[in-house]
Amino acid sequence: MPELPEVEVVRRGLERWVAHRAVADAEVLHPRAVRRHEAGADDFTHRLKGHRVGVPRRRGKYLWLPLEDTNQSVLAHLGMSGQLLVQPASAPDEKHLRIRVRFADGLGTELRFVDQRTFGGLSLHDNTLDGLPDVIAHIARDPLDPLFDDEAFHQALRRKRTTIKRALLDQSLISGVGNIYADEALWRARVHYERPTAGFTRPRTAELLGHVRDVMNAALAVGGTSFDSLYVNVNGESGYFDRSLDAYGREGLPCKRCGTPMRRRPWMNRSSYFCPTCQRAPRVSS
DNA sequence: AGATCGCCCTGCTTGC
C-alpha cells in the first residue's frame, strides 16, 4: 500500500512525535506483526525496553528507528495496510492494533502499529556500517536519495531482460516505487508498462526517472495518496494526492492528455492502468 | 543466476 511518499510522511511524523523518547515497554498483540523478528515477541519487547529512539530513517518503503547507544534499529514495513499512529494512551485500542510502545515520559502518547492485513510488521536488527538494518542491505537507494545513481540504474535496465514496470517495482534496482507511482510515472513519460528495458536509451531513462521524482515529490507535498482510511499519517490524517492521479484507478475515464478511455489490465496479480494511445504497446510483447 | 509465481491476510465491493 504505502509507497515512498506515504512512508516518508509517516517518517516525518515519527521524527516529530517519537524521536528522542525513551521506551518504557512494548506489547505485542499479534505474533505475525513481529514474524521477521526471529527471536520472537518476548525478545523484541525485552530489547526495546529502556532505550531511547533516535531520528527515524527511511529507504524506499522501509523505515527504521535507531535505538540510541546500541547498534540496533527497529525496522518497520507497512505492507499493504500497516499504520504507525501516535495516539493518546487513553484512546481505545484500534480493532487491528498489533503492537503498542509506551514511553517513559509525561507526554501521554504512545506509538501504535495497526495493521488490518498483517503483511507489515516491526522487527529489531543489527545495523550495517552505514547504519542500515542488515536485513535490508539488498534494498536499493530510492529516487529521492541524493546518492541514487542514475547511470547505474540505466545500466541495470540495459542489462536486464525484463520490462519496465517490473523493473520499477524491483526494490533491488530502485526502491520506494509501487503500483500507483509506477503507473503514474509511466503515464507521464508516455511509456507502456511492458516496454522492454533493454532498449531504453539514456535520455529515456533520465526522463522516466524525472517523472518518478516529480510525481513522488508532488504526492509528498500533499501528504501522500489515500483512497480510504487505510493510509493515514501518524495523526490519523489522510493525504490528498488521490485527487491528482492521472492513471491509477482511472479505468474507462478519459486520458487527461488525449481523451482516449484509460484501460486497466490484470498484471502480476495486480492491475496496470494506462492510456492505449499515449502509451503504445511494444510490437512484440513476449 | 535470474526471472516468475504463489501465497501470506482481512475486509470491502460487485455481481449472480
Added chain:
DNA sequence: TGCAAGCAGGGCGATC
C-alpha cells in the same frame, strides 16, 4: 438478502 468471487498502496521464498 446471501454468498462467492474479485480486488486492494507489498514482498518473500520456492521453483523453474
